[in-house]
Amino acid sequence: MSSKPSSEFPFSPPAPDSPANHNPDGTSLFLPRDDLNTLIGKLTADGYQVVGPRLEQEAIIYGEISGADDLPIGWTDLQEAGKYRLQPRGDQAFFGYTVGPHSWKKFLFPPVAVVATAERDGTGWKLDTPDAEPPKYAFLGVRACELAAIKVQDRVFLGGPYTDPIYQKRRNAAFIIAVNCTQAASTCFCTSMNTGPRCTAGFDLALTEISDGFLLEIGSAAGNAVASGLSLQPASDEQSGRGESARQQAVSQISKHMDTTDIRDLLMGNLQHPRWDDVANRCLSCTNCTMVCPTCFCSSVKDVSDLTGDHIDRERRWDSCFNMDFSYMNGAPVRNSIHSRYRQWMTHKLASWHDQFGSSGCVGCGRCITWCPTGIDLTEEVAAIRSSPSSGRSERPPISDAEVSAT
Numbered sequence: 001m002s003s004k005p006s007s008e009f010p011f012s013p014p015a016p017d018s019p020a021n022h023n024p025d026g027t028s029l030f031l032p033r034d035d036l037n038t039l040i041g042k043l044t045a046d047g048y049q050v051v052g053p054r055l056e057q058e059a060i061i062y063g064e065i066s067g068a069d070d071l072p073i074g075w076t077d078l079q080e081a082g083k084y085r086l087q088p089r090g091d092q093a094f095f096g097y098t099v100g101p102h103s104w105k106k107f108l109f110p111p112v113a114v115v116a117t118a119e120r121d122g123t124g125w126k127l128d129t130p131d132a133e134p135p136k137y138a139f140l141g142v143r144a145c146e147l148a149a150i151k152v153q154d155r156v157f158l159g160g161p162y163t164d165p166i167y168q169k170r171r172n173a174a175f176i177i178a179v180n181c182t183q184a185a186s187t188c189f190c191t192s193m194n195t196g197p198r199c200t201a202g203f204d205l206a207l208t209e210i211s212d213g214f215l216l217e218i219g220s221a222a223g224n225a226v227a228s229g230l231s232l233q234p235a236s237d238e239q240s241g242r243g244e245s246a247r248q249q250a251v252s253q254i255s256k257h258m259d260t261t262d263i264r265d266l267l268m269g270n271l272q273h274p275r276w277d278d279v280a281n282r283c284l285s286c287t288n289c290t291m292v293c294p295t296c297f298c299s300s301v302k303d304v305s306d307l308t309g310d311h312i313d314r315e316r317r318w319d320s321c322f323n324m325d326f327s328y329m330n331g332a333p334v335r336n337s338i339h340s341r342y343r344q345w346m347t348h349k350l351a352s353w354h355d356q357f358g359s360s361g362c363v364g365c366g367r368c369i370t371w372c373p374t375g376i377d378l379t380e381e382v383a384a385i386r387s388s389p390s391s392g393r394s395e396r397p398p399i400s401d402a403e404v405s406a407t
């Protein structure tokens with residue numbers, strides 16, 4: 001990380017009456033269905049690597065696309081706690097699914113990044129810091145909860161006294177095309193976290209899919225420049241109405257709820273609650289929830305030598321607070337039990353994140369619920385603690401002798 005302080009986040013959307021906005025009077029613009037390919041082609045011609053949803057390994061993941069035919073046309077995802085499967089929709093929708101196992105963090109905060117190299121040159125070691133330019137990404141299909149997750153990671157990587165140069169370069173160059181959800185999974189709870197399902201800020205362009213095309217909103221000067229190269233038309237009242245109905249459908253399908261009232265104090269005041277033992281009996285400490293979470297940012301660093309021993313890469317890799325070694329200090333892991341690791345994850349995400357970053361670390365995307373092999377649902381864990389809170393504030397217990405000797 002560089003020591004350059006960050007004063008503001010990129011991509012503040014223009015004011016509604018900004019000349020950057022094509023539709024300042026609130027009327028929508030319409031992009032015909034066949035012109036989605038033109039948009040992808042224009043971004044590619046402008047030097048962007050376009051990434052978006054595609055079908056792979058029986059899931060909808062995010063990867064490089066070269067045209068609209070690469071999108072998961074006509075497919076949707078069915079999600080429940082611990083379950084995910086694809087099925088045909090019976091129509092030709094491009095974005096008729098919710099969210100999959102990937103998130104955009106894999107492009108902004110890569111799972112593996114070389115942060116330094118060392119080369120033996122006969123007289124000693126030559127140390128270097130890689131500074132190759134990353135791809136200029138255009139993200140197609142960013143949901144409202146994912147815009148919120150990017151904003152959370154902006155605070156983590158850019159908002160403190162130190163900024164992460166790997167994240168910063170990628171973030172500054174990224175072009176974001178949001179897509180409003182028109183359906184919700186049973187695991188979604190963005191309405192509880194005030195993050196969706198409507199995309200309201202943090203995008204360059206935003207689309208709402210209807211059968212014959214897209215309603216299009218412009219959120220930045222860069223978005224305006226791209227939109228000016230498209231054959232846009234004013235949306236008719238009928239098209240705008242269909243778009244609103246489609247967005248409302250997603251709202252009406254959200255059934256999961258998390259009561260966030262005083263959630264920080266609720267969780268920090270119940271660190272000894274018996275529910276932590278209960279969830280520890282179900283949790284496998286597999287790390288899935290942290291890998292799929294769009295806001296989790298834990299990493300570790302290790303040096304990797306080639307076989308000659310003359311070249312060493314210092315790699316930063318995604319890590320997880322569910323790994324026992326992640327808290328290894330002074331000869332022992334601080335969090336030696338699944339009980340302590342699950343509690344660390346959930347209390348950080350929903351409680352101490354507020355102290356650290358001024359917001360929740362959860363955007364309600366539901367991925368950790370879907371991709372947990374035992375179907376653990378953090379909204380149920382919060383509800384269980386809320387329904388029978390311990391009396392009075394409890395503090396984190398000291399590490400027990402049993403935990404230490406077990407190492």
Ligand code: SF4
Nearest residue numbers: 293362363365366368
């Ligand atoms: S904690 Fe779960 S629901 Fe919240 S942002 Fe992370 S993956 Fe999504």
Ligand code: SF4
Nearest residue numbers: 283284286287289372
């Ligand atoms: S809560 Fe579920 S996904 Fe997370 S570590 Fe435990 S078993 Fe794995």
